[in-house]
Amino acid sequence: MDLDSRNRESPEDNEDKFSSFSSIARWNVHYLKSNPLGELTGSLGDLGTLLPILIALAQVGAIDLATTLVFTGMASILAGAWFGYPLAVQPMKAIAGIVLARGMTLRENMAAGLATGGIVAVVSIVGIQLLLNVIPIPVVRGMRISGGR
DSSP: HHEEEEEOOOOOHHHHHTTSSHHHHHHHHHHHHHHHHHHHHHHHHTTTHHHHHHHHHTTSSSSHHHHHHHHHHHHHHHHHHHHHHHOOHHHHHHHHHHHHHTTTOHHHHHHHHHHHHHHHHHHHOOOOOOOOOOOOHHHHHHOOSSSSS
């Protein structure tokens, strides 16, 4: 099956493909075989920002580098296998910036990571649409400080 014929399939066909972990894994392997270079380069996309941040956090004692690399790698592999997408590191970069700026300890860093993971889990379970109905759109999109349009 080529990429063009996959795009022409109906949503019902895709529901069958993504109904179990084995069907998701088969689709992921098929996509990897059809675009190996793109998948390889995409898997390394965040290393340019993630590694310097992790090294800085390790130097100030806010993380254990070996443990962080092992568990981040395992989480990325699991997320990629299950969802077909890599693990997002944007929340981790935001936490790291605050930890470095404020000189937070390892325990404070762990608490921030667990709290962020808990929030993401709740949003995943409850559904983002429910939160979007409660939270005003300017907050979701980010309020503009300038008066210009």
